[in-house]
Amino acid sequence: MHTSVLSGLGQAPIASKYFAHTQVRSDSIKLGKLKDLESAIALYARAVGLTPDGHPDKPSWLINSGCSHLTRFLQLGKLEDLESAIALYARAVELTPDGHPDKPSWLINSGCSHLTRFLQLGKLEDLESAIALHARAVELTPDGHLNKSSHLNNSGNSHLTRFERLGLIEDLESAIKLFTRTAKLIPDGHPSKPGCLNNLANSLSGRYGRTRDLEDLEEAIAHQSRAVDLTPDSHPEKPSRLNNLGTKLQTKFKQSGSLDDLDQAITHKTNAVSLAPEGHPDKPRWMHNLSSSLCTRFNEAGNLPDLEEAIRCSTCSVELLPKNHADRALMLRLLGILFDTRLHSPHAQADDATHAMEAFLGAMQHPNSHPLVRLRACYQYTTLFSEFPHLFTTPPRLALLDAYKYALVLVPRCIWMGNNVRGRYASKELPVIGEMVNNAVTAAISAGEYGLALEWLETGQAVVWSQILQLRTPLDDLRQHHSQLADDLYYVSQALQHAASSPSSSLPSSAEAYKAQPSLEGQAQSSHIYALEYEKLITQIRELDGFKDFLLPKTLSQLTGACASGPVVVLNLHNTRCDALVLSHPDHITLVPLPKFSLTHAVKLLGDLWYILDTRNLRGRFRDSEWHDDNRGQDKLGDGGRHDTMFRVLGDLWNFVVKPILDVPTVTSTTGLPHITWCPTGPLAFLPLHAAGIYRGSRSVETIMDFAVSSYTPTLEALLKPHVQTSSTGDYPQALVVSQPATPGQKRIPQTTKEADIVVSHVGLSTDTLHDSDGTIDAVLDGMETHNWVHLACHGLQDKTDPINSYFALYDGKLTLSTLMSKHLPNADLAVLSACQTATGDENLSEEAVHLAAGMLNVGFKSVIGTMWSISDRSGPIVMAKFYEVLMEQVRAGGELQPAYALHEAMKALRAELGVNKFMEWIPFIHFGL
Template identity: 40%
Template sequence: MCLTSLGLALQFRFECLGKLEDIENAAITVELRAVELAPDGHVDKARCLNNLANVLQRRFERRGQLGDMESAILAQSRAVDLTSDGHVDKPGYLSNLGNIYLREFIRLGKLDSIEDAIVVLRRAADLTAEGHPNKPRCLTNLGNVLRRRFERLGDMNDIENAIVEQRHAVELTPDPDRFKPGRLTNLAIALQRRFEHLGELEDIEDAIVVQRKAIDLTSDRNPEKPTFLCNLGNMLEGRFKQFGEVQDVEDSVTAKRRALELTPTDHPEIPTRLNNLGNALESRFQRLGRLEDIDEAISIKCRAVELTPDGHLAKLGRLNNLAHAFKNRFQRLREISDIDRAIKIQRSVLESTPDIHPGKASRLNNLGNALQYRFECAGELDDIENAILSKRGAVKLTPDGHVDKPTHLTDLGEALYAQFQQTSIAADFEEAFHSFMLAASDSSGSPSIRLRAARACALMCSKVPGIASQEMLLHAHERVLLLIPQVVWLGHSLKRRYNELPEIGEMVHTAAAAAIAAGELTQALEWLEEGRSVVWGQVLQLRTPMDDLRRYHPAIAIRLQRVSVALESTGRYTTAGLLRDDPQIHLRMSMEEEARNRRLLAKEYENLLTQVREFDGFQSFLQPKRFSELSSATANGPIVVINMHESRCDALVLFQTGRIVNIPLPRFSSALAATMHSTLLSSLQSQGVRNRKPIQLAVGGVDHIGQILNNLWTRVVYPVLEVINEQTSCSEGDKLPHVTWCATGPLAFLPLHAAGMYGSKAPAGKNKMFEYAVSSYTPTISSLISTPPNRSELVDHTPPSILVISQSDAEGYSRLPGTKKEERQIRNHFPDRTKSLTGADATIDTVLEALNQHHWVHLACHGIQDSSDPTKSAFVLCDGKLELSQLMTKSMKLAELAFLSACETATGDEKLPEEAVHLTAGMLTIGFKSVVGTMWSIRDEDAPIVADVFYSNLKAAEEEGNGSKLKVAYALHESMKYLRENVGEESFIRWVPFVHFGI
């Protein structure tokens, strides 16, 4: 037994230091000799065989020689056979045999091995009593092999049972136990695998929490600490790939670097940890584009391959990862040597990968991508033909329901289309279409991959109208629109959702243009409504009244209301963690917990919506509005929705009759609108109107604005007004008709309401928009649809109360003496109904509280449009900035009218033309039906004049008994008329910025 003890000591030292000579001595010199010396009938024979199998397995893991694996199985099987079922060591020997079978499966991919492992480990667990100290070990081993079989075959029962066994093992293991961190890690990995298959947020969130606990329970001196850190890094990287939060990939790189720092330089796991770090750096490169990341990733992965001996079970995987890194660098730098190396490496990997290997499909697809990249660079047809063969093989080897299936189908579609562009063979096009649509419809894939497939299909169909039918094109676009809410998901942070939107807007315009070209005007209008102002619509959806649902299904209505309120309140991080030992870590953890909570709430919200839509009469509950509902928004006049696309520009006019008329605008384009917007910004800055943004100055600012208004009139507004006049009857008496503009693209930043012919050269007669109609704007048609009044609104006839918030001397900003005059004038018109918050009383908290107590609010202060982060656009109050992100978490029950007498409150963000990301929209979001805002900075002396006339008109409307809710646009129209008469019609910078949004 002295030989056995020495062997165990050498084995332990090998596990700590990784010196190969220790395991060689343990296996050959010690354990083999101990087995030879122990007689067959001796009680220690089985124990010696068990120890021999252990060291042979360890040596196999280091050297990768199959002879060691076979000898280990023989030795362990003999140990099991020599031990009776009632012997205390029998379950342990069975567990060891099961783990060796598992190693054989991992190395060779033989299903018989994993089946044998499960049988043996179940027997081990059954032979171990519940209270026995070895029970957790048996359970965790069984969980591991079930997880491995799931990874191979995809049977959900396996991963479900694996998680059950791992949880049981963790529960039976106290925290002080040295095996607890390892069992926590096994549970975390199982949860991660289920997340990768189903995409359930709870799984990856729980996996990260569990893995962090394993790390917390492990000292830096423990040799397993680096492994746990690598696992955490992999989980964070997986969450990053799914949700795109940059902090996750940053944390992944940090965790994996720390793992390397804790690993001795001659440790056998160095290649594994180098490879893991290289993967994280490559992921960060793909998101942030830092060339130093991909260079370091390649260098690290090359080192990992060099340190891995030929024949080692991980060699092929590391070579495959290295090829992937070369391919990614080629896509950035276009160096042909990089793609040649990638192809050479991947071909050598595939030659050594059997068809039964679980990674074969992925490796085939990787080779196909590399060949396609080289074809696109060099134009050799052999490359694209071989790429298609490889990708077809990948699709064939990937079972339905596998998370990689949509990716492989999408990649195959792209290769087929690339070949079609060279050969014009219709069969290639048809197969590409089929592959794309299968990928886009496969719920097993991530939304971003599926959207990529749908978009690629739509683009392909649009380029070959001779082969693609209109039905094929519209079907592809329909799939794009269905997937947008899944990509711009309610569970993501507000900033993350806004980051997704610039590309989304282009997709929506493309779809609408295709529908218009096909004469499907209803479809075009519905798609524009569904795909624009996505985030804005999500916020409003959380506030939809649920009276009918509460009447018929009160229990689920209460749950849905609770989750909606909780979702609205997320996003404000506490600073409680700052009082602890490490402020930065605890603050980050607090933010992580908040993000996790939001994602889980969003998932619950979606599940509840699914349940509600199964009820009779609620099938369309909170679904995108159809045309029949949208047409009801025209109560106050026609709505003009203008779609901007590179192929065409159209105005869709929705009339009160429910009819849609398309007005092509051939003299206008998205490029022209962008040029006009840039010129407008330059003109404004040249006159000192917008000083926060460095824009090249233009000569003759006033003339440039006049030219812009002229172009808008002749190219857009007048053609629309001509059709509106033809389709509608004359207005009542002297009252002008009302038109609501819903502009898209860069046109959303241009003053359609002021379009006209100005100056001495203007022709006689009516040639300005304000002479024909009163204008309003809306971010969506849905926002104009009035919700049914609740009971309190039906019986409450009290006049609206008014809150005036003024800040004339905010620290760090120019004085606004006119704000005090605005307050006095409003109070003069409504002396008994006006409450004021001024100066030091106008704090963020008091303003937010007061907003919920009044029907009308007038804000007279500085306004800021933040171009770097539009959610930080803000009103400047005495104690700081009241930001748009804060406003969007509120819901005001009494809100009717907001007058934002501040600068740039309706400016919007150039990168997000399809989202009304400004303070005016923020006020609409929190419940105000009607909002007056400003497109750029206004003069301090003009604001009191506008306010005086505006509120005077509202008061007159009240006295006439006409009410005031629908009179805001007309009151502002009269205010602008008065201002023009006082400052001059061509003083555009003074009267044009005032705009009305909403009803």
């Protein structure tokens, strides 16, 4: 816990001239004189009521009245007292001009009251208010002022709290800077020094959790130990500081593995609980933390008394915590884990499963708690259900699929739109969501609920992309019935779109401010307020007649149009089973079990593929000479052993995944070559399904290319765009061709010039070219606005450490995926990305499709040609000559544009030119979308 000016969790620091009054009230409560506090509240209320707003003492009376209500809240826990305190503090701030010497203290009081309510109810609006109020107090307090250190401290507390809630690293760095400034301002021997050290230790420990820099952890433990040593046992903050020291030592145990660290952690936490008086609002949290450490030691050493004491402490923490407290799900979840731990030990008791189930259920259904904690409780509930289904037969227990339905509702709330995209992709929530959705889909398939399985897969696929696209949803229907709400939502959505791809937020403070300053430059307000406003507007809109499903995840009936161009095959891999769900026409889903394939097998195949790519350094575009035979007479792409590995990868994909699907009549029962769109998950998202087959030497025996044309999609929704229709009257598309043969700082790729000439020769006079130095970032982005076809012949790279920094290398710099995310091109049709690694993706985010091809798809392009890994300079012209030849035949014939078929023919041409066994050159070209 963080330390404020006064003791107690979230207790507001009171200006020095009113501190005595508050202390008297606290002592009255301790002495059982509640009637004295009641009298004080009544007297302050009367004083406020009798004092006009213009009176110079009115703010002081409001502050005192707020303090009395806050004191009663801290003692009795009645939320109406906290609400009154917040309102009274706000009114005092409103009536006090900025130049008044007490204004910063009133701001601090107001901010801490909001922080207290956040800790109780978990509403992010309160946290944002606390941060803004505390920052304003620091701004208004001159350096050298007696209260400067306390105001810095409280500002640091609010930032550290937001870091703990949302994981925003910028908040942690702000907290460390603020606490460091505070420590420098407070001399040794000052009574506030231990609290400052406590807070600095907490922030450094938080940074260790992100960076794993042991220096941060050691420094945190040193500061925390000193804070404990400087705090007498009689001090009200001593339990909190002991608890914090125990927590840091337990963190050290996780790193060191030394039971001595864990034993010390338990000793300090035990002392914290022992020193805490009955009724202390933080006692439940300290008991919870002690319980967690005891459980850890039981898992390490197997001593039953540790587990029994952990269950006792955890049970007490739940009983003592108010039922509406934001931490309740956290504590219930730990209680469930403890019962589940004993259930799976030799000391199991008959009712352990029941108690665990009830605890997990209570956690997942608690409305005020962190959605990720609730989602994890859902995961444990469903896991327990699968193991002991006979215990889940009576209310209030949820059936398995009902529990998953409950969990899937939480998914959009776990990745907060107030964070920028980089932060969302780096968050710890995405892997949890992926595993939860995977389990849910598998359960739905096992229950024969194939439509539900598709809906749930869609909910868990490309979560961040879905959020970005949601902000671009047309609002015509809403505007027709509720124009003001539509306008408000539009402006807030615009602000959030800007924030999504920004490294940090720089936004105005309201929709009106956004309209007045559309450039957003120079603004210092946080994007978080926009996310909160967006959530409020969505809630308000869903309460209107006819809009209850507004922007909710799409239902099966809305998704079935995805198969308009041919069957869509959704692949689900789980450690218990692997399946394909084939959506072949709107009212029919076919299950194709894949009993000879497994998640382990998929991981092995992907490992083999990565090995080939890594050992052949296929991480950059190669010139022709670099792909020729080396001086040993062997192909640069691989020796016989590596060819054998690739034969096996492609053969296993054919035998165990693709061929069983092609054997289903609804997949291939069409006139001509059917068009299959693959929607893979897990490791299959990185494996070349479109090239699966049996190959021997330099020939193909049986491959998917003989039976179908392949495309990919990250989501079903990406296939719901209107299809591109062409005209036979010669009205050709407006095409932009970008060629970069000599990009500064990059290897030369001269064949891009030839490639550009090929495109121009086929597409004709409607083509505009940006060659060499003309191909700047701004010119390319501007060109995308005015052309419906875009061809990029340049270097590309998937950034493995920061995927939204993946880029196209242009003449004056990098056009990154994060920049593309801010674009919206509703009239775009086709993007051809003749560059390396444009569809590589991040193996740690397999469900998110974080690559340039997906970026172009989500910007608005309906069809995208991308590359799974690096390509050779010689391949581009061969592929593009055939691709545009076939594509323009389609244009001249009129009707629906089919880039997937054009690429299919181009792949056949490249294989014929190079040889089918040159796998690494022809396989990487793939098609996304329609």
